[in-house]
Amino acid sequence: MNAPHPPFHEQDHGTPARASDTLVTLNIDGRDVTVPAGTSLMRAASEMGTSVPKLCATDSLEPFGSCRLCLVEIDGRRGYPASCTTPAEAGMVVRTQSPKLQELRKGVMELYISDHPLDCLTCGANGDCELQDMAGVVGLREVRYGMDGANHLAAAKDESNPYFSYDPSKCIVCNRCVRACEETQGTFALTISGRGFESRVSAGQDQSFMDSECVSCGACVQACPTATLQEKTIVHLGQPEHSVVTTCAYCGVGCAFKADMKGSEVVRMVPYKDGQANRGHSCVKGRFAWGYATHADRIMKPMIRRRITDPWQEVSWEEAINYAAGEFRRLQADYGRDAIGGITSSRCTNEETYLVQKLVRAAFGTNNVDTCARVCHSPTGYGLKQTLGESAGTQTFDSVMHADVVVVMGANPTAGHPVFASRLKKRLRQGARLIVIDPRRIELVDSPHIKAAFHLQLRPGTNVAMLTALAHVIATENLIAEDYVAQRCDAASFAAWREFVSRPENSPEALADVTGVDAALVRGAARLYATGGNAAIYYGLGVTEHSQGSTSVMGIANLAMATGNVGREGVGVNPLRGQNNVQGSCDMGSFPHELPGYRHVSDATTRAQFEAAWGVTIQPEPGLRIPNMFEAALAGSFKGLYCQGEDIVQSDPNTQHVAEALASMECIVVQDLFLNETAKYAHVFLPGSSFLEKDGTFTNAERRISPVRKVMAPRTGMADWEVTVALSNALGYPMNYTHPREIMDEIARLTPTFRGVTYEKLDAMGSLQWPCNEDAPSGTPIMHVDAFVRGKGKFMPTRYIPTDERATRKFPLLLTTGRILSQYNVGAQTRRTPNVMWHAEDLLEVHPHDAEERGIKEGDWVGVSSRAGETVLRATITERVQPGVVYTTFHFPESGANVITTDSSDWATNCPEYKVTAVQLTPVAQPSDWQRNWTRFHAVQEKLLRQRETTPVGVMGK
Ligand code: SF4
Ligand code: SF4
Ligand code: SF4
Ligand code: FES
Secondary structure (H helix, E strand, O other): OOOOOOOOOOOOOOOOOOOOOOEEEEEEOOEEEEEEOOOEHHHHHHHOOOOOOOOOOOOOOOOOOOOOOOEOEEOOOOOOOEOOOOEOOOOOEEEOOOHHHHHHHHHHHHHHHHOOOOOHHHOOOOOOOHHHHHHHHOOOOOOOOOOOOOOOOOOOOEOOOOOEEEOHHHOOOOOHHHHHHHHHHOOOOEEEEOOHHHOEEEEOOOEOOOOOOOOOOOHHHHHOOOOOEEEHHHHHHOOOOEEEEEEOOOEOOOOEEEEEEEOOEEEEEEEOOOOOOOOOOOOHHHHHOOHHHHOOOOOOOOEEOOOOOOOOEEOOHHHHHHHHHHHHHHHHHHHOHHHEEEEEOOOOOHHHHHHHHHHHHHHHOOOOEEEHHHHOOHHHHHHHHHHOOOOOOOOOOHHHHHOOEEEEEOOOHHHHOHHHHHHHHHHHHOOOEEEEEOOEOOHHHEEOOEEOOEEEOOOOOOHHHHHHHHHHHHHHOOOOOHHHHHHHEOHHHHHHHHHHHHOHHHOHHHHHHHHOOOHHHHHHHHHHHHHOOOEEEEEOHHHHOOOOHHHHHHHHHHHHHHOOOOOOOOOEEEEOOOEOOHHHHHHOOOOOOEEOOOEEOOOHHHHHHHHHHHOOOOOOOOOOOHHHHHHHHHHOOOOEEEEEOOOHHHHOOOHHHHHHHHHOOOEEEEEEOOOOOOHHHOOEEEEOOOHHHOOEEEEOOOOEEEEEOOOOOOOOOOOHHHHHHHHHHHOOOOOOOOOHHHHHHHHHHHOHHHOOOOHHHHHHHOOEEOOOOOOOOOOOOOOOOOOEOOEOEOOOOOOOOOOOOOOOOOOOEEEEEOOOOOOOOOOOOHHHOHHHHOOOOOEEEEOHHHHHHHOOOOOOEEEEEOOOOEEEEEEEEOOOEOOOEEEEOOOOHHHOHHHHOOOOEOOOOOOEOOOOEEEEEEEOOOOOHHHHHHHHHHHHHHHHHHHHHHOOOOHHHO
C-alpha cells in the first residue's frame, strides 16, 4: 500500500471545529472568510492559511486562553482579545499582525524564555518544540530579564513512567496536558498545583506519574508543546525523519497511528489525528507497547523437530515449508483427507486470514478451518445474522456522541477498548445516561465525573433472564416503538416475542431470585433505555462467552428493535470486539461452515463461484470447529494442524484437555512471533512477522477496514502471507500473489460486501466501513438505515436456560474472567514490554465476605479448583466483585486461568463459557500440580529451544 507520508507536524488549527448550520463571514487581515458560528478567530484564520502564534491552544482541546500569545486586534473592540477564545462574528474585521501585537507577543515570549533552560541544542525536542517555534515566529532575539532571576531550572525530573519523562524545568504551565487528560482521556490524573510563579503540573496528589491515577495513554505527552512531557525513545533516539500511517495491532478499536521512523527503526507511535476510529487518541498498548517487535525472544529462523521432546533444528524457509507440506500430505495419505486442518487468527490481517482459509479449503481439500473468534464473538455473528441479517455491529464509534442513553453490558471498555471508553466518557460527561449490566463493578460504574444511572449487578450466567426481564417491562408498560416495529419488523416473530416476554414469569420481580437484581432497578433501567432518547447498546465477551451467548445477543437485538433503536446515529447494537481483527477474521470465511462474506458452504451457488475462481472442488459439508478438532485428535482421527498467530493452549478453555489433544497429534505447524504455549507442542515453527513488517488490512469493531502498512522489511525474511503462499505451493496448490493488494482484489471480486474495496481507495479515504460496493462506494457507516439487511427484523425467542455451571456445595463460588488495560489477551506481546510494570501477574479478586469465611487475606496464595482442574493465584480482596463471585484475568500462562474453565459452551456456536465456572477457594502454600508440571514442561521446552543453535542441521533426515 502506498503509505501517505503525512507532514510531521499535522496542521493544528488551534481550536476544535464547530458544527453549526449558521455560517458567519468575517474579514481577517483584509480577506473574507466564512466559518460555522462558534468557530474561534484563531481557527477561522488558520482555515484561510494564516497561523496566529499560540502556545496554550491546540485543536484537539477546548481553548483555555492562558498564554496571551494569540492576541489580535478587532475593529471596534478595546484591547487585544485572545483569538483562541474569541468566537468569530459576522462582519468582524480582525488583524492578526501589527507592530503593537508584535511587541506584546515578544514580551510574552520573553517571560517564558527567562524561566526556561536554554539547552535547545541538546534538548530531545529540538526541532519539534512549539516554544522554540514561537520564539522564532515572534522574532525574539534577546531576553531582557536575564536568566538569573527566580526560575524552575533545578526542578527534579519524574522518570517513573517507563515510556515518558516529566521535566518540570521546561513546563510553561499552558495546561494542555491537564486538559488532554480530562477532555481526551477522561482520567483527570493531572492538576496544576501551586499558585502564580509556583504553579506546576502535578500528577495525582503530588505523586509520581507511576503512583498516580495516570493510565499512560500518552495524551498529555502529545499535547505538551515543549519537552516537559516527552517520550523516552525520542530522548534516546532523537527526532524521526519520516513517518508512515498504519493501524494498531492490539484491540478492536483499530486506532490509526503515525509510525515515526528513523530509517527502519521505530522512534515512536503517535495516534493519527485523521484516524477515523480514534480521532488522534490512543491507549498505553498501541502508543507505547510495541517493543515486543524487536524483543530478543522473537524467533527469527524456521525450526523443525520430529517429536516435541526433540531439540529444535533451525532450517531454511524452504526446508521448513517442504517438511510441513510433506507431513500434511503424509497424514492425509495415512489417515484421510480430513485428518488435518487450520486455525486462523484475529491478530492477523484480512489478507493473511483469507489465505489460510483458502489454503485449508483448496490445498488441504477440507473445511476444517476455524478461528479464535470461535472463542469470543462467534455468538455475535450468529445472533445478529438471525435477527438483523448481518453478522456485525451497526454503528461507528463516533455515533456514541449522539447517544442519550448508553447500555454497557458484559464489557469493560476502560480496560478492553480504552479509546472508545474515552469517547464514551466524554459523551457521558455531556449528560448522556449510563446503564451498566455486569456482575462486577467496572470502572465506568463510578469514575471521575461519571456515575452510572443504573448498575444491574447480576449473577454470572443470568444475562438471558436479565434481557427478558428488561423486555418484559418494555412490552408490558407500553414502551414499544409500535410504528417502527410495524413498519420494519417481522410481525409473527414480534407477536410471539411480545407474548413470551409479557408472561408474569418473565417479570423483573419473578426473575429477581435468578438474576440477584432488585426488580425496581431493572424496571428503572428498562424505562430509561426505552424512553431516554437515542439508546445504544455496547456489549462484549461478558455477553457472548456463555452457554446462552447467542441467545443473549439475540435478546439485545430484540430490545433494540422493539424500541426503534437501530438504523440511525446514536443508537444500535455494538459488539466490542476483543482483538484487532475479530471482525475481519470472521468476514474472511474463517469459520468451517462459511465462505468469505458469511455464505454457507452448503450453498451450491456460492461454492460454484469460489470453485471457478480457485479451480478446485470445495466440500459442501462444514468442517471441524476448534473444539471438534480437539475431540477428533483425542479420538485419533485428527493428526495435523496449521495454526497461524493463535495460542490455543493458553487461550482455549480446559487447558489440560487442549494440551492432551495437541500431544496426540503428529504434525503441528505454528506460525508466530514467539515460542508460545501452543508452539511448545509444535513440530514445525514458522517465524511470524509483526504488524510493522507487513502490508494488509484489519477490520475493527465498526466494520472499518483500515490499512496496515509495512514500516520495515520482515525481520525473518518473509511476511506471514508469503509463508502461507509458499506452503500452498509446496502442497501442490499454486498461489501466485506478489502483494497483499492482489489478495484484497480477489476478496473483493468474490465477496459482495467487499466488492468496492481497493487499496487505492483505502489510501485515498483512510479507511472504509463495509458493505462497500456498487450500492455504497464509500462504505456504510450505519447499517440497517431504511430496512434491515435481512428484510424484516426478526425477533428471536430468549427462553432462559440456566447453565450447568452453577454454584454447588463442592464449588460454591462463580468465577468470571476479564482483561486489564495494560495487558493484551494471552500477553505474548505486552508481557514483553514495560507494561508489566502495571500488571505483572494475574490476580484473583475475592469479596471481603468470601475471603474472611475462608481465612484469605490480601496477597495470599489461593487454590482455585473447578471440575476441570486446579490452579493457584494470588488473592486481592475487593468489593468490585459481589459476594459469591470471584474474578481473574488470563494474561500469564503460569496462572492457568484456563485450567479451571470448563468445556461447557454456547449451544449455537460452541463459544466457550469462560464467564461462569463454579469454583472453590482454599488458602495454599504452594503452586498446583498443574503449575508444577507447567514449570517443568516450560523449562524443558526452553532448553530445547536454546539447544537449537548447537544441533547440526540435517539430523531430521537420519
Ligand atoms: S498519560 Fe494519559 S492518563 Fe496519564 S496523565 Fe497523561 S493524559 Fe492523563
Ligand atoms: S507539562 Fe507541557 S502541556 Fe503541561 S503545562 Fe507544562 S508545558 Fe504545558
Ligand atoms: S489497543 Fe486498542 S485502544 Fe489501544 S491504541 Fe490499540 S487499537 Fe487503540
Ligand atoms: S493560544 Fe490563545 S491564549 Fe494561548
